[in-house]
Amino acid sequence: MSSALVLILVVVGGYLAAHVASDWLGRRFLVVSGAEYLLLGVLLGPQVSSVIGADVFGGFAPFLTLALGWVGVVVGAQFSLQELVRLPAAPYRIAFLEAFLTLAAVSGAMTLVFTWMFRMEPATAVVPAVALGAVATASAPTGIGLVARRLGWRGPVVKQLQLTTAIDALMAIVAFSLLLTVNHAPPTGTVRPPTPTEWAVISVGIGCVGGTLFHLFLGNERKIDRLAIGLAGATMLASGGAAYLRLSPLLPTMLIGAILVNTSGSREEIRRVLAMVERPLYFVLLIFAGAAWVPSTRAWLLPVLVFLVVRTGAKVGGGYLGARFNDALPTLGWGWGRALLGQGGLAVAIGLNYLLQEEVPLANLVFTAALVSVIVMDVASARLAESVVGSARRRRAELYVAAQSGRTEEA
Amino acid sequence: MRRLFILVLLLGGTQLILPLGAQGQGSQALLSFGFLILAAYTVGELATAVRLPKIVGYLVAGVIFGPHVLGTVTLEGASQLAPVSQLAIALIAFLAGAELRWGEVRDRGPLLLKMMSAELVCSFAALFGLLYVFRGFVPFLADAPEPQVIAFALLFAAIAIVHSPAVTMALLTETRARGPVTRTTLGIVLLSDVAVVVFFSAALGIARMLVPPTGGGAVVSVGMVVWEIGGALLVGALLGGVVALYLRYVGKDLAFFAILVAFFGQEIARLAHVEVLLTLLTAGFVTENVSREGEGVELLHAMERSAAPVFVVFFALSGAKIEVQQVAALLPLVIPIALVRAGAIWTGMRLGARWAGAGEPERKYAWMGLISQAGVAIGLASIVAEAYPEQGAVLGTLLLALIAVNETVGPILFRRAIVASGEAAPDGEGAKAARAPGAATGH
Numbered sequence: 001m002s003s004a005l006v007l008i009l010v011v012v013g014g015y016l017a018a019h020v021a022s023d024w025l026g027r028r029f030l031v032v033s034g035a036e037y038l039l040l041g042v043l044l045g046p047q048v049s050s051v052i053g054a055d056v057f058g059g060f061a062p063f064l065t066l067a068l069g070w071v072g073v074v075v076g077a078q079f080s081l082q083e084l085v086r087l088p089a090a091p092y093r094i095a096f097l098e099a100f101l102t103l104a105a106v107s108g109a110m111t112l113v114f115t116w117m118f119r120m121e122p123a124t125a126v127v128p129a130v131a132l133g134a135v136a137t138a139s140a141p142t143g144i145g146l147v148a149r150r151l152g153w154r155g156p157v158v159k160q161l162q163l164t165t166a167i168d169a170l171m172a173i174v175a176f177s178l179l180l181t182v183n184h185a186p187p188t189g190t191v192r193p194p195t196p197t198e199w200a201v202i203s204v205g206i207g208c209v210g211g212t213l214f215h216l217f218l219g220n221e222r223k224i225d226r227l228a229i230g231l232a233g234a235t236m237l238a239s240g241g242a243a244y245l246r247l248s249p250l251l252p253t254m255l256i257g258a259i260l261v262n263t264s265g266s267r268e269e270i271r272r273v274l275a276m277v278e279r280p281l282y283f284v285l286l287i288f289a290g291a292a293w294v295p296s297t298r299a300w301l302l303p304v305l306v307f308l309v310v311r312t313g314a315k316v317g318g319g320y321l322g323a324r325f326n327d328a329l330p331t332l333g334w335g336w337g338r339a340l341l342g343q344g345g346l347a348v349a350i351g352l353n354y355l356l357q358e359e360v361p362l363a364n365l366v367f368t369a370a371l372v373s374v375i376v377m378d379v380a381s382a383r384l385a386e387s388v389v390g391s392a393r394r395r396r397a398e399l400y401v402a403a404q405s406g407r408t409e410e411a
Numbered sequence: 412m413r414r415l416f417i418l419v420l421l422l423g424g425t426q427l428i429l430p431l432g433a434q435g436q437g438s439q440a441l442l443s444f445g446f447l448i449l450a451a452y453t454v455g456e457l458a459t460a461v462r463l464p465k466i467v468g469y470l471v472a473g474v475i476f477g478p479h480v481l482g483t484v485t486l487e488g489a490s491q492l493a494p495v496s497q498l499a500i501a502l503i504a505f506l507a508g509a510e511l512r513w514g515e516v517r518d519r520g521p522l523l524l525k526m527m528s529a530e531l532v533c534s535f536a537a538l539f540g541l542l543y544v545f546r547g548f549v550p551f552l553a554d555a556p557e558p559q560v561i562a563f564a565l566l567f568a569a570i571a572i573v574h575s576p577a578v579t580m581a582l583l584t585e586t587r588a589r590g591p592v593t594r595t596t597l598g599i600v601l602l603s604d605v606a607v608v609v610f611f612s613a614a615l616g617i618a619r620m621l622v623p624p625t626g627g628g629a630v631v632s633v634g635m636v637v638w639e640i641g642g643a644l645l646v647g648a649l650l651g652g653v654v655a656l657y658l659r660y661v662g663k664d665l666a667f668f669a670i671l672v673a674f675f676g677q678e679i680a681r682l683a684h685v686e687v688l689l690t691l692l693t694a695g696f697v698t699e700n701v702s703r704e705g706e707g708v709e710l711l712h713a714m715e716r717s718a719a720p721v722f723v724v725f726f727a728l729s730g731a732k733i734e735v736q737q738v739a740a741l742l743p744l745v746i747p748i749a750l751v752r753a754g755a756i757w758t759g760m761r762l763g764a765r766w767a768g769a770g771e772p773e774r775k776y777a778w779m780g781l782i783s784q785a786g787v788a789i790g791l792a793s794i795v796a797e798a799y800p801e802q803g804a805v806l807g808t809l810l811l812a813l814i815a816v817n818e819t820v821g822p823i824l825f826r827r828a829i830v831a832s833g834e835a836a837p838d839g840e841g842a843k844a845a846r847a848p849g850a851a852t853g854h
Contacts, residue, residue: 061440061441063495065441187431187432194431202428202431206428209424210424213417213421213424216413217417217418217421217449225719225720228719228720229719229720229723230449230452232448232720233446233448233449233452234445235445236441236444236445236448237421237425237442237445237448237449238445239445240439240441240442240443240444240445241424241425241428241442241445243442244428244432244439244441245431245432246432276666279667280666280667280670284667284670
């Protein structure tokens with residue numbers, strides 16, 4: 001039996017064991033994790049078995065680009081105007097403030113760390129720092145959804161959390177995509193290389209024109225398998241186009257998702273298709289992320305630790321300030337931002353997208369930080385969400401009881 | 412028409428951004444691949460409108476936008492996407508294996524074996540005879556000495572008798588057909604996958620004795636053939652067992668798990684030097700028959716849900732590989748061969764059906780499902796090209812032209828068989844065609 005075959009069998013065994021173990025942990029301790037898929041990717045990748053070598057990686061690149069683009073479409077599909085206009089302005093202000101503060105705090109802190117540790121020019125250090133800021137801004141909705149289902153309660157805190165994760169995703173994607181338009185290598189063979197503003201317009205243009213054309217292309221198609229093919233082709237075309245231009249596929253596909261969900265008559269079917277494919281593609285993304293991981297040659301431990309600490313502080317602090325400035329502390333509580341610490345697929349997508357870009361500084365470090373954050377935070381995310389939602393529920397119950405007893409006394 | 416117009420706009424859009432991109436990067440292949448999927452989807456719908464199977468539309472889209480006509484997908488891009496195509500065929504093989512039930516194999520095994528044997532022997536003899544008799548018209552046999560003529564006629568016939576599990580599964584999924592004709596066709600196609608390995612290995616062994624190979628390539632021994640088939644059954648059974656255990660004790664994320672099974676299955680088969688398709692077929696068969704009631708069905712449903720995009724990808728990429736100019740140049744030679752092959756399949760199946768005592772529908776229609784050819788034959792042709800670089804290349808080109816013709820005509824015939832035998836599901840695509848005026852009578 002060849003050594004490669006033994007390695008594959010070890011990988012399969014390792015994966016199955018990790019999957020069973022994580023499944024048990026998930027049920028027992030409320031852990032939302034895809035860590036076993038990351039592990040599988042590392043085992044399959046060039047660091048261990050080389051089953052996913054450079055040629056295989058290239059061959060399966062369509063799946064990877066599709067997975068990146070799909071993340072964008074899923075994020076965009078959350079922005080249904082019909083549903084968004086029903087919410088008052090305050091939750092938006094809170095969400096945007098929290099997202100902006102997290103982005104600014106992590107980007108600023110990491111710029112300082114990179115400048116100090118690696119003796120980089122601030123103009124260079126800001127590129128990986130903003131990429132990490134975008135990773136930090138992303139929050140996973142999975143843990144919140146799981147807790148809401150488990151408690152069977154969808155109070156104002158849950159609604160605020162769900163809106164905030166959507167706004168976080170929007171902010172993260174826009175910030176990261178703009179970063180790539182600013183830090184864009186000029187294409188060869190053109191008369192004049194496009195300016196950053198023009199790259200940004202091209203990026204938005206792919207999304208808007210693509211979204212409109214795909215809306216017309218899909219028409220009133222309602223069959224799930226046909227919609228799946230159409231959406232897969234559309235996502236691959238848009239994300240392939242963006243990747244070909246060395247732009248992020250996330251922004252154009254997010255716009256496509258938003259346009260489709262707001263204009264199509266089959267929006268429910270589109271959402272069903274997106275939900276159906278989201279999980280398998282997320283796992284593909286995790287596997288490729290694991291396979292693409294290369295240990296950073298730089299000292300990575302301190303920057304990653306700083307990233308985790310600053311992100312945690314920024315999420316909790318940003319959430320607190322947002323709630324305080326909008327008089328929402330009694331409803332949300334001071335530490336509601338803890339529930340936003342989970343990272344999820346978008347963080348992996350941004351990290352991987354950054355890694356795949358050419359000529360960006362500290363690519364491995366940014367990617368390592370994103371992966372570590374995903375593994376660490378996703379283990380605790382559902383627990384943290386449960387503590388926030390649970391205490392909000394108790395607070396609401398106490399307020400209700402207090403109001404009832406007040407009425408009784410008055411009577 | 413609306414979709415076609417949008418497709419043209421999208422094509423224009425992609426051409427617009429091409430100068431701004433990084434030339435030679437893999438992302439260009441992705442861009443064109445996304446376009447190819449949308450194109451295949453559109454042409455597939457158009458094919459349905461004119462009562463053709465969708466996969467013919469996917470193939471046509473692949474041909475039109477492939478490297479040999481419009482060049483939207485470049486040669487480099489098509490070769491970069493080869494792993495996607497291989498994964499698709501692995502998934503299709505697993506799905507095909509899972510379609511077979513042990514009870515059915517036990518009850519219908521003798522009938523299938525008899526029909527398959529008659530069909531394969533007839534086709535093999537007819538194709539060998541054709542090439543041997545009309546050697547003067549075949550480029551690489553015209554002036555060749557007698558042993559070389561026999562050797563290459565044997566190899567050609569051994570490859571040309573191959574069927575296509577992918578086309579069979581695609582049509583069954585599209586029409587959701589159930590009945591004796593479809594079951595017989597599927598059974599013969601799957602069984603013949605094993606038989607063809609034996610046929611081909613024996614033919615290659617004889618050819619090596621008659622004409623010593625000029626190129627590399629491993630020497631084929633009886634032991635190797637036994638391992639290739641027996642090993643595939645063993646590895647496939649083990650893989651199926653692992654999948655059944657997963658279904659029993661974990662049973663989550665089945666669509667994703669199906670992709671992993673296909674990926675690992677083909678990698679393991681390749682490393683163990685066993686037949687890939689047979690490994691996955693066996694794995695599918697074992698999974699379906701060993702799993703508890705309902706568990707295997709869930710996996711099957713998960714795979715069927717992902718089957719439609721897989722077929723689009725597989726057949727569009729297959730179409731992109733067809734070299735139209737080369738096929739057109741060889742048509743005067745290929746069409747008679749294709750006709751003789753079809754006639755031999757028809758004769759073999761009639762004889763086999765009589766021998767096995769099969770029913771009227773199988774006798775009448777099952778042969779139409781055996782015309783299609785696809786990936787397996789291409790793989791075998793490349794083995795010949797490795798052993799005999801000079802003649803193998805010409806033989807490969809001729810075979811590719813024959814496969815291109817059969818790959819296009821085969822699905823149309825099989826669909827007609829399904830519709831005419833009344834086995835298409837009421838809500839399947841085939842039934843819609845059947846309900847169309849004059850469809851059953853062919854008018």
